[in-house]
Amino acid sequence: MARPGAVIEVDRNTPPVLFHYGEGVRLERLPLGSRIVYPPDPLEPIAHPERAIKRALGRPLDDDPLKSLLRRGMKLTLAFDDLSLPLPPMAAPDVRQLVMEEVVDMAAEAGVEDIHVIAALGLHRRMTADEVRHIVGDRIFSTFWPDRLYQHDGEDPDENVYIGKTAQGEEVTLNKRAAESDLVIYVNLTLVPMDGGHKSMATGLATYRGIRANHNVKTLLGSRSYMNPPDSALHHSCIRQGQLIEDTVRVFHIETTVNNHAFPAIASFMQKRETDWTAQDQAMFLAMKQMTDIAPPAFKRNIFHAMRAPYGLTSVNAGQVDAVHDKTLDAVRNQISVPVEGQTDIVTMGVPYLGPYNINAPMNPVLVVCMGAGYLFNLYRGKPVLRQGGVLIFEHPCRYEFDAVQHPSYIDFYDEVLADTTDPAEIESKYEVRFAEDPWFRQLYRKSTAYHGAHPFYAWYWAAFAMEYAGDIIVVGGERDVVHRLGFKAATTLEDALEMAEQTVGRHPSITHLRVPPIMLCDVQ
Amino acid sequence: MLALTYHRSVPAFALVRASGGNPEVATSALSMLHLGDVPEPELPAAGWMRVMPSLSGVCGSDLAAIGGHASLYLDPLTSYPFVPGHEVVGVLEEGSRVVIEPALGCVVRGIEPLCPRCAEGRPGLCYNATEGPIEVGLQTGYCASTGGGWGEVLVAHPSQVHAVPATLSDEAAVLIEPLACCVHAALRGGAAKSDVVVVVGAGTIGLLTVAAVKMFTPPKRLIAVAKHPTQRDLAMALGADAVITPGDAFQRIRFATAARRLDGVDRSLLLGGADITFECVGRADSLSDAVRFTREGGVVVAVGMPGDERVDWAAIWQRELTVMGAYAYGSEPKRKGRRTFELALEAAPELRLERLVGPLFSLGDYRDAIAYAMSAGRLGAVKVAFDLRGLRA
Numbered sequence: 001m002a003r004p005g006a007v008i009e010v011d012r013n014t015p016p017v018l019f020h021y022g023e024g025v026r027l028e029r030l031p032l033g034s035r036i037v038y039p040p041d042p043l044e045p046i047a048h049p050e051r052a053i054k055r056a057l058g059r060p061l062d063d064d065p066l067k068s069l070l071r072r073g074m075k076l077t078l079a080f081d082d083l084s085l086p087l088p089p090m091a092a093p094d095v096r097q098l099v100m101e102e103v104v105d106m107a108a109e110a111g112v113e114d115i116h117v118i119a120a121l122g123l124h125r126r127m128t129a130d131e132v133r134h135i136v137g138d139r140i141f142s143t144f145w146p147d148r149l150y151q152h153d154g155e156d157p158d159e160n161v162y163i164g165k166t167a168q169g170e171e172v173t174l175n176k177r178a179a180e181s182d183l184v185i186y187v188n189l190t191l192v193p194m195d196g197g198h199k200s201m202a203t204g205l206a207t208y209r210g211i212r213a214n215h216n217v218k219t220l221l222g223s224r225s226y227m228n229p230p231d232s233a234l235h236h237s238c239i240r241q242g243q244l245i246e247d248t249v250r251v252f253h254i255e256t257t258v259n260n261h262a263f264p265a266i267a268s269f270m271q272k273r274e275t276d277w278t279a280q281d282q283a284m285f286l287a288m289k290q291m292t293d294i295a296p297p298a299f300k301r302n303i304f305h306a307m308r309a310p311y312g313l314t315s316v317n318a319g320q321v322d323a324v325h326d327k328t329l330d331a332v333r334n335q336i337s338v339p340v341e342g343q344t345d346i347v348t349m350g351v352p353y354l355g356p357y358n359i360n361a362p363m364n365p366v367l368v369v370c371m372g373a374g375y376l377f378n379l380y381r382g383k384p385v386l387r388q389g390g391v392l393i394f395e396h397p398c399r400y401e402f403d404a405v406q407h408p409s410y411i412d413f414y415d416e417v418l419a420d421t422t423d424p425a426e427i428e429s430k431y432e433v434r435f436a437e438d439p440w441f442r443q444l445y446r447k448s449t450a451y452h453g454a455h456p457f458y459a460w461y462w463a464a465f466a467m468e469y470a471g472d473i474i475v476v477g478g479e480r481d482v483v484h485r486l487g488f489k490a491a492t493t494l495e496d497a498l499e500m501a502e503q504t505v506g507r508h509p510s511i512t513h514l515r516v517p518p519i520m521l522c523d524v525q
Numbered sequence: 526m527l528a529l530t531y532h533r534s535v536p537a538f539a540l541v542r543a544s545g546g547n548p549e550v551a552t553s554a555l556s557m558l559h560l561g562d563v564p565e566p567e568l569p570a571a572g573w574m575r576v577m578p579s580l581s582g583v584c585g586s587d588l589a590a591i592g593g594h595a596s597l598y599l600d601p602l603t604s605y606p607f608v609p610g611h612e613v614v615g616v617l618e619e620g621s622r623v624v625i626e627p628a629l630g631c632v633v634r635g636i637e638p639l640c641p642r643c644a645e646g647r648p649g650l651c652y653n654a655t656e657g658p659i660e661v662g663l664q665t666g667y668c669a670s671t672g673g674g675w676g677e678v679l680v681a682h683p684s685q686v687h688a689v690p691a692t693l694s695d696e697a698a699v700l701i702e703p704l705a706c707c708v709h710a711a712l713r714g715g716a717a718k719s720d721v722v723v724v725v726g727a728g729t730i731g732l733l734t735v736a737a738v739k740m741f742t743p744p745k746r747l748i749a750v751a752k753h754p755t756q757r758d759l760a761m762a763l764g765a766d767a768v769i770t771p772g773d774a775f776q777r778i779r780f781a782t783a784a785r786r787l788d789g790v791d792r793s794l795l796l797g798g799a800d801i802t803f804e805c806v807g808r809a810d811s812l813s814d815a816v817r818f819t820r821e822g823g824v825v826v827a828v829g830m831p832g833d834e835r836v837d838w839a840a841i842w843q844r845e846l847t848v849m850g851a852y853a854y855g856s857e858p859k860r861k862g863r864r865t866f867e868l869a870l871e872a873a874p875e876l877r878l879e880r881l882v883g884p885l886f887s888l889g890d891y892r893d894a895i896a897y898a899m900s901a902g903r904l905g906a907v908k909v910a911f912d913l914r915g916l917r918a
Contacts, residue, residue: 411776412776412777412780415773415776415777415780416767416777416780438780438783439783439785440779440783440784440785440786443785
């Protein structure tokens with residue numbers, strides 16, 4: 001049986017704790033009495049994924065068996081989550097491949113010929129052909145690519161339709177092929193509670209017009225947290241949009257979850273608590289530390305980004321969206337929840353090399369903020385681990401380093417927008433539309449592999465709540481100019497950062513270190 | 526009188542050029558530049574007057590000549606030996622302070638009727654640069670007959686002399702001549718209120734062009750390209766809306782103009798781009814970038830003195846660019862024919878030009894002055910000048 005997550009209090013016998021540090025790792029000694037929150041060990045995966053998938057499709061939740069929904073002559077569209085999840089990318093075969101192969105086989109048996117497979121990437125970047133192939137597998141790729149397997153284009157005026165407005169005035173748009181289909185089957189992979197549910201269709205197959213309805217500062221500030229859908233204004237909005245979509249087109253949802261076996265054997269020490277490190281783990285840590293301390297960033301990046309996670313399937317559910325998503329959330333929480341008693345004055349964490357938006361690219365400073373003060377900070381249920389006005393400390397090299405192909409709008413966001421202001425609301429009102437409508441960003445999003453012009457704004461908004469809530473945010477080991485541009489404080493060492501933090505939270509603060517990744521969700525009581 | 530004199534010597538020019546303009550070589554005994562006692566220039570005709578320079582700037586064109594990378598095109602338009610120095614504030618014999626408008630056109634040369642360009646008020650383009658009572662030369666400071674600012678005395682035609690208001694210090698007045706050049710350039714460029722304008726380079730000419738564009742033809746957005754921190758601060762202070770580094774030029778101009786950027790084998794290009802670019806560096810790299818980030822049908826104004834620079838004309842051809850020079854000053858038709866120097870003198874007080882001037886050197890320290898001026902940007906300086914006031918005392 002997998003060990004649950006744990007909160008360990010640092011005493012004299014506690015070994016130094018691992019901090020991710022971009023494309024590197026560090027060991028830090030925390031003050032006595034500090035807490036370290038460890039994620040649960042990986043759950044045992046389902047032994048026979050194909051059987052579980054068949055079973056889910058045959059006995060869906062609050063819906064008819066998939067087979068009964070398929071008929072000759074129908075227009076069928078499969079949509080699937082893009083490469084932004086899971087992190088790191090899953091070792092082949094990806095569970096989405098297994099699901100889609102089963103669905104395509106069933107459709108073929110039923111005589112369905114008009115099948116399109118669409119990567120539901122919303123305003124994310126287009127994937128390369130190899131990246132698509134990795135998700136869908138060789139069989140589907142060679143059968144459907146590129147005419148009937150392609151990527152959603154949220155800026156194509158001819159291939160998207162306006163569905164209408166929700167009661168709250170949120171506009172809803174949808175990929176035209178999906179909207180005109182007799183049946184859409186959405187194949188999802190949920191890693192954190194933020195994913196899946198109505199959000200899949202409402203953002204994955206939408207346009208800027210639809211996505212901006214909830215990817216905005218007001219909504220995200222009203223999401224406490226967006227990692228916990230019941231308390232998330234973002235998800236409430238997506239549900240309203242999704243219900244309108246379900247009124248327009250018949251959607252059959254298939255959601256999968258995986259365990260948190262995020263690191264391959266070569267980096268198994270990252271997966272384990274330090275007290276569990278074997279001699280081999282220690283040697284691997286030392287080797288990786290030596291290598292990452294001296295190797296140039298591009299070299300390190302190639303090594304890190306080549307890692308594939310040996311995730312195992314933990315659940316697959318199909319059918320009506322709400323029923324399916326309830327089960328999905330149960331499975332996710334079962335894997336990643338850790339009960340944490342009370343809040344703390346200071347939260348520390350190491351920001352790793354990878355987030356949802358920098359597969360095969362450096363994590364640029366805006367994405368560091370998105371990852372640290374956005375996603376990782378928000379991995380809580382109830383209330384944040386950090387008390388209001390407390391200090392968030394994260395470690396990352398924070399280099400001025402951008403991928404010009406994937407993140408062109410991020411460069412201008414950093415150089416132009418953050419030079420003016422770091423206030424999310426001001427940024428939104430002054431700059432977002434200009435970036436979103438910039439014809440070059442639009443073209444790069446549509447034709448190259450670039451994120452949409454509005455995407456850096458969303459990355460910044462994800463962190464809006466943390467920036468408002470925390471008394472200070474300190475980055476350890478970051479380039480000073482970059483950290484200051486982000487509006488944060490820079491410290492050279494963790495000791496310095498803790499000393500600086502005392503000026504905000506007072507002497508003898510309580511400290512909690514979140515030992516992520518692997519991912520966990522702090523259930524703060 | 527004590528003066529620095531520039532002698533025409535092909536071996537010396539070749540030596541200095543071969544050294545890459547190394548200041549040690551460019552000011553050595555084997556160079557074209559020599560300090561010594563030379564005869565005062567004679568008054569060429571009745572009405573001319575003697576001017577005793579107080580401050581005289583070291584201009585980029587002076588450094589190009591001294592460093593051996595000036596265009597050989599200018600050689601036949603120059604008479605030797607000459608005393609350099611055309612950015613001059615000085616005093617007349619009766620004691621009044623003046624700045625010199627160096628262009629040696631028909632009026633200065635006493636030629637009637639005026640050549641067509643001088644008749645238009647463009648003495649810098651005079652057809653008669655070889656005629657009259659003085660030797661060939663486009664400007665004071667490049668003419669063997671007139672002397673120049675780097676000597677104790679120069680001679681000037683009354684039309685070249687502009688009174689300096691008491692409120693303007695010598696340090697500010699020494700920049701009137703380059704400011705006039707930049708006012709002329711700004712008016713030549715003629716930016717509209719809806720334009721995005723880029724000024725490349727933030728030496729004296731670049732910074733003053735920023736100021737002139739902002740004052741005389743304020744555009745929608747004025748972007749300065751500056752390399753060094755002091756230059757960046759001054760560009761902002763003089764009116765730039767944004768200051769970018771040369772390495773960021775394509776990215777930042779693309780964003781400012783919502784253009785499209787394509788990356789070529791050697792350098793980027795924009796589809797779209799700046800409406801008007803003032804190129805104030807005059808080097809191949811900078812010119813090549815300018816013609817690639819100025820929009821199709823746009824205007825590139827060459828303000829900085831270029832030499833024999835290699836630029837791929839394909840961009841100029843394909844983008845149907847208007848490439849125009851902006852040389853010197855005269856009368857400005859877009860300002861009801863007013864003299865550029867008058868406009869510059871009026872604009873100067875607001876600009877607090879003295880903050881751009883320094884350090885000052887005596888003529889005896891000319892080697893240090895030239896070396897400093899050649900690295901001014903890196904050393905945080907803008908206008909290095911000679912201070913000759915001590916010679917009069």
